[in-house]
Structures are given as structure tokens and as C-alpha cells.
Amino acid sequence: MTYILGISAFYHDSAVALLRDGEILSAVQEERFSRVKNDDVFPKNAIEWILQQHNVTMAHIDYVVFYEKPFNKFERILETCIRFAPRGYQLFSHAIPIWLKEKLFQKVNLKKQLIEFKGGELWNQKLLFSDHHLSHSAAAFYPSPFESAAILTIDGVGEWATTTVAIGSGQDIRRIKEMSFPHSLGMLYSTITAFLGFKVNSGEYKIMGLAPYGQPVYSTLIKENLVNIKSDGSFRLNMKYFRFATELRMYSSELERLFGISARQPESSLEQVHMDIAASIQEVTDEIFLALARYVRELTGEVNLCLAGGVALNCAAAGKVLKSGVFERIWIQPAAGDAGSALGAAQVCHHLYLQSPRTPASDYMPYLGPAFEQDTALTQLDNMDAEYRLVPDEQLFQLTADALADGKIIAWFQGKAEFSPRALGNRSILADPRVPDLKRELNLKIKYRESFRPFAPVILEEYASEWFDIEGASPYMNFIYTAKDGVNHKLPSVIHVDGTARLQTVSERTNQRFYRLMKQFYEITGCPVLVNTSLNVRGEPMVLSPEDAFNCFMNTEIDMLVIGNIVLDKHQQRSQKYQKYNYELD
Incomplete structure (x- = not known):
């Protein structure tokens, strides 16, 4: 009997998942215990619950899998700061001390924390690291009902990748294309989220809800200035308008000049111009999403599509892709964001590292958290x-x-x-x-x-x-x-x-x-x-x-x-x- 514990943590939406011989036993976010929304801390409470729930200790755990590779992420931050010097100094001065003190030694720190759980002194200390987008892809494909499918993962950024195309077949996942930071649809949408006065990594769905109240009158402006979209859905951001790569904010003052208004302050009144900007970024997102889907269909030849990453939770754009008929069937993991990557990381270990066979899911049930007698x-x-x-x-x-x-x-x-x-x-x-x-x-x-x-x-x-x-x-x-x-x-x-x-x-x-x-x-x-x-x-x-x-x-x-x-x-x-x-x- 093989137990695999998957963990996502330290960015947002920390979570944990437990597999036994490939069967999904439970999965839960740390925020549900800590009562801190989108909590990013090490999921101590979630791990304690999941071990107790299934009557196991760390001594029973054969593999622990972290959802991304911290050193590769550190490499991206360091290279980005150098590339954008001297503008990257603010981010460098903030991020590098934290990485040198804590995150660069994440493997050691994770082991120290895992040993503290019951049975930790007997744990074999087998700690593996998946790739961020591979964890997303795995969480999308392995629980899906498809024997084979194209997998499109879109988010802010993992280690380097922001958009990836992969093919899932049987137990295997093979990445065939990717786009890299700083050119990111997730970051584009989050920048407009911040510009409209909402919180990044939690307020994006508000933009989606606000968009139908507006008219997409700024779509052409966005496409001519912020993002250059190619026919295959690939794109490049004009970094003149963005600051997420170099500073502790999302946009530059150039964005305010472009739209002709100051950025909206949180909790201030919403004007028609804000609704129109929301409608415009949603229309541009729909266009990119649909172009990517058409390209992925042509590139892979697959008739089924699995969508993954935080941008996959943009159900307006996903709905447009579904309605287009580009793919015969589309499946999105309910926990498509980083929380779901705890499950994906565990499944990467089971199917790719251990080479265990896979059977397509007949019904994926998302009710995996605590119940109460x-x-x-x-x-x-x-x-x-x-x-x-x-x-x-x-x-x-x-x-x-x-x-x-x-x-x-x-x-x-x-x-x-x-x-x-x-x-x-x-x-x-x-x-x-x-x-x-x-x-x-x-x-x-x-x-x-x-x-x-x-x-x-x-x-x-x-x-x-x-x-x-x-x-x-x-x-x-x-x-x-x-x-x-x-x-x-x-x-x-x-x-x-x-x-x-x-x-x-x-x-x-x-x-x-x-x-x-x-x-x-x-x-x-x-x-x-x-x-x-x-x-x-x-x-x-x-x-x-x-x-x-x-x-x-x-x-x-x-x-x-x-x-x-x-x-x-x-x-x-x-x-x-x-x-x-x-x-x-x-």
C-alpha cells in the first residue's frame, strides 16, 4: 500500500491531498482551518486533519510531493531583476532576502516541518518536487473522463511558464509548447484587476462579474498597446505598462495615461468607465482563450480538452470555448488553481514517477474535505x-x-x-x-x-x-x-x-x-x-x-x-x- 501526500504552499491557496495506491482519499485547503482567505502558509492544520482522518502517520507516507520547484522560481526572480535593472531593484531588495533566508532552502524547511507530525521520526524523508505547470496539468487530466486529451494550462506564472500545451494519454503527460514570463494572460487580467481597485489573486472573478455591465470600448486600445496577439493565441505584453516584473505593484503610471483616468481606489464608487474597462479585458481574454484553443486543437489533433490553471476558472472565457465547438468535450478540474496542484503533484508521483497505470474517471467527486458526525x-x-x-x-x-x-x-x-x-x-x-x-x-x-x-x-x-x-x-x-x-x-x-x-x-x-x-x-x-x-x-x-x-x-x-x-x-x-x-x- 503506497501513500502519497501532495502539498501546495507559500504563494496562495495552500492545500494538501492524500492518495492511497492512486485513489484520491481527501484534499482540502488550509484556509478552511485557519479562516484566512487564500492562506499561503505551510498547510499544517490541513495535514494534521488528513493524516488523522485516514488513521495514518508520517511513518506511513511513502512520498511527499511539493507542487513546484522553488530553485527554478528563484532563478526566474533573480534573472528578471537583473534583466530589468535598475528598475528591478525594488523587487530584488524585497524578494532576495526572503529567498536567501527561507525559500531557497525550502527542501530542508519542508522536511523539518514534516518531521514534526506524528510518526515523523520514522518517515523515510522521501520528498519530491514537481513542476508548477505539470502539477496543474496532472490535476486536470488524471481525474478527467478522457483516455487522451489536449491539456491547456493558463495562469499567472509558475517557475517560468505562464501558458503550456500538453498531451495526456493513458498515464503519460507530454508538454509540447509553452510561453514564458513575463508574457502572461493571468498577469494581464490581474493587472486590470488591480487597476480597477480589486485585490490580485482573489478579485479577478469580480472583474468577470462586472464586465457585462460595460461595453468593450477599450478592446482595440488594449490590443494595440498592452498586448500583441498572434493568430495562434500566443502574445507579448508591452512591459511599458506593467510593473509586476520589477516592483511591488502591478501597473505603471503609463496605464493611467493610456486609459485617461486614475486607477480606482478600493471601495470607491464604480463608474461606467470601470465597467467598460472590465468588459474590454474580458473580451480580449475571450479572444486569446479561443485562439489558443483553436491552435491547440490543430497542434494536437485531440478532440478532448482539459483546462487548468487559475485562468481556467474564468468561466465566461471557458464558456466561449465550449460553445465554439472547437473541441468535442471540455473538462475543468473544480480546483483548477494552485490549491488543486496539491492533488496534481501527488498524481504526478503516482503516474509519472512510479509509472502506475491510469483508468479514466467515470465521475470525479469534488467532495474531498472534512465531514462532521x-x-x-x-x-x-x-x-x-x-x-x-x-x-x-x-x-x-x-x-x-x-x-x-x-x-x-x-x-x-x-x-x-x-x-x-x-x-x-x-x-x-x-x-x-x-x-x-x-x-x-x-x-x-x-x-x-x-x-x-x-x-x-x-x-x-x-x-x-x-x-x-x-x-x-x-x-x-x-x-x-x-x-x-x-x-x-x-x-x-x-x-x-x-x-x-x-x-x-x-x-x-x-x-x-x-x-x-x-x-x-x-x-x-x-x-x-x-x-x-x-x-x-x-x-x-x-x-x-x-x-x-x-x-x-x-x-x-x-x-x-x-x-x-x-x-x-x-x-x-x-x-x-x-x-x-x-x-x-x-
Whole structure:
């Protein structure tokens, strides 16, 4: 029996994954334990949980695999600073002392930390290092349903690569093309994110949500000045407008002169010009994404495509590629960003290093995090003086569906936590999408976030094609689809201003309890759709434990919390023991 532990850490979205003879046992992000959004620290809490959960110690672990090669990344930073000297001095003076003190000796430091876990003194200290984009590619291809596929990985930057093309076949992955730093679609999008006053590495999805409110009037300006796009989708950035390679900021003052406005300050009002810039960068991203997809199809001859890297989570661009028909089938790992690379690194070890054969996945289930037994949940709730009642299944689904149909907002906490940045029905806030003003209420009173932010619909799989332009299933909320005629008026809370929605489909096969609830709601209302958003507030990671869920419940205007078969009504709560939130900006 071979145990492999995969780790991603020290940039953003630290995570850990555990394989046993190639089987995915569990995977979880550190942020869910630390309660620090996008936490980048060594995932100590996540490792402790994953070892305890599967009754193993470090003595049982045959291989630990880190998701990238630190020395190669250090080489890139050093070369970049020298190349852009003297402008690179600021980055050099900030980064090099940290690397010399800590990161350059990451192998030694990782071993020191791993030895501290139970059984560490007996661990064989077999520590391997994958390549950043290889880890992304592996996380995308190995859990996919394809025997062979093209793999397109797009992110900010790994060691050197920013975009790579590979072919996955059987157990093998072979890289055939790559683009290198500083020419990066992820960095281009993140630069505009920063320019529009949002936080890099967490605010990019806000630009995607803001884009439909604008017109792409700056697209030509962007393509003529910021990025030179070739017919094959490759491109070069004009570094005159960017500072991420040399300084501790993303853009130069030249970018402000180009757009004719000052960069937006965080939390200041959003003007039409900001929406137009968002629409423009999204259109340019769509164009590059689609050109790359066409080139990859021609280059590889593959009919299936796996998308990986943080940019793959841009579901508007991914939706355009899907709708184009360039590939017959597209699969995106739900945790396509750096967190998912913990899983990819472990799979690199299993399939490439150990040469273990692979069977395409029939169904990849992203519910890989912690679950909580009812007794544990009750103990946590008792410790917080919560008022609750236990309801058997035959009543639970009817009671919850009735509450949703009555316009109540429900926190739905079931089973294992999702290994995904998106709630997929186990750590979700649910509501009736037919309520006209619900989007505003959810944004301002529940999520405490910007009013323009859209909410995603979840639909019973068997009815999806009747309501949206979708064929088949979309269980991971990875693509944008267009609502069919008349649906906008039926579902005002989940259809965005451009008539699209980031859709999730649910079947009894993929999530039995969630499906059962939705089926009950459909039988009451004739509507197979619910609003589904993550169970958290702005600046906070998705909840992990019943205690986290109760804190979120008490700090918001959520009406009811359902944890397994435990039901809590807001008007019955008198507890003063919950954690009072100080909402952070994200």
C-alpha cells in the first residue's frame, strides 16, 4: 500500500491531498482551518486533519510531493531583476532576502516541518518536487473522463511558464509548447484587476462579474498597446505598462495615461468607465482563450480538452470555448488553481514517477474535505448555546423546501466539504431564484459584498436543457450558459444582465441529498432551480465546521441553518457565544 501526500504552499491557496495506491482519499485547503482567505502558509492544520482522518502517520507516507520547484522560481526572480535593472531593484531588495533566508532552502524547511507530525521520526524523508505547470496539468487530466486529451494550462506564472500545451494519454503527460514570463494572460487580467481597485489573486472573478455591465470600448486600445496577439493565441505584453516584473505593484503610471483616468481606489464608487474597462479585458481574454484553443486543437489533433490553471476558472472565457465547438468535450478540474496542484503533484508521483497505470474517471467527486458526525456537530452547537431541533430525513427535505418556497434564505451544510473555490451543494447558501429583489438582499445583507456581483443557479440536471443552452451536465459550475427565452423573467435573481448564468447541474448520482432537496422544491413550485452561493461572507473562506457555519449564520440575515439533520431557526437563537465578525475586504 503506497501513500502519497501532495502539498501546495507559500504563494496562495495552500492545500494538501492524500492518495492511497492512486485513489484520491481527501484534499482540502488550509484556509478552511485557519479562516484566512487564500492562506499561503505551510498547510499544517490541513495535514494534521488528513493524516488523522485516514488513521495514518508520517511513518506511513511513502512520498511527499511539493507542487513546484522553488530553485527554478528563484532563478526566474533573480534573472528578471537583473534583466530589468535598475528598475528591478525594488523587487530584488524585497524578494532576495526572503529567498536567501527561507525559500531557497525550502527542501530542508519542508522536511523539518514534516518531521514534526506524528510518526515523523520514522518517515523515510522521501520528498519530491514537481513542476508548477505539470502539477496543474496532472490535476486536470488524471481525474478527467478522457483516455487522451489536449491539456491547456493558463495562469499567472509558475517557475517560468505562464501558458503550456500538453498531451495526456493513458498515464503519460507530454508538454509540447509553452510561453514564458513575463508574457502572461493571468498577469494581464490581474493587472486590470488591480487597476480597477480589486485585490490580485482573489478579485479577478469580480472583474468577470462586472464586465457585462460595460461595453468593450477599450478592446482595440488594449490590443494595440498592452498586448500583441498572434493568430495562434500566443502574445507579448508591452512591459511599458506593467510593473509586476520589477516592483511591488502591478501597473505603471503609463496605464493611467493610456486609459485617461486614475486607477480606482478600493471601495470607491464604480463608474461606467470601470465597467467598460472590465468588459474590454474580458473580451480580449475571450479572444486569446479561443485562439489558443483553436491552435491547440490543430497542434494536437485531440478532440478532448482539459483546462487548468487559475485562468481556467474564468468561466465566461471557458464558456466561449465550449460553445465554439472547437473541441468535442471540455473538462475543468473544480480546483483548477494552485490549491488543486496539491492533488496534481501527488498524481504526478503516482503516474509519472512510479509509472502506475491510469483508468479514466467515470465521475470525479469534488467532495474531498472534512465531514462532521451528528454527535460532533451537536457538541459544537451546544458549546455555543445554539437552539436547534433534530428532524428525520422524511421531514427534513419537505421542511427545508417549504422554507425556500416561502422566500427564506437557507444555509445548507451537508457531508464532506468541497475541494473547490465554489460551493457545490455541501457548504451553500440557498434561496428561491424567482424572488425579484433577492440578489440585492443576498449581496448586502448576507454576503456583505458589492451589489453588482451575480449569483449562480443550480438546476436539476434533467431540466437543464429546457431552461439554458446546455447539452449534458455541468456539475462543477465551470461554464457560463445563456438562459433561454423567457427564463430571465422566471429567474430574476440568477440571470446576469447579459442573460447568462454560471450554471451548476445536480443529479442523484453527483449529490444525493442536494438533489433530493431540489426535487422537493421542484414538486412544490414547478421550478427546478435554486440560488446557490458559498456559505461564507466577504473576506472569509467557505465555512468548514458546524461552529463556522453557526458563526456565519448569526452574523448575517440567513433565516435557517441546516447541518445534516439539525435545523436551527434564526428567531429562536439567543446565543451570545458566536464569533463577532470584523468584515475584511477581499
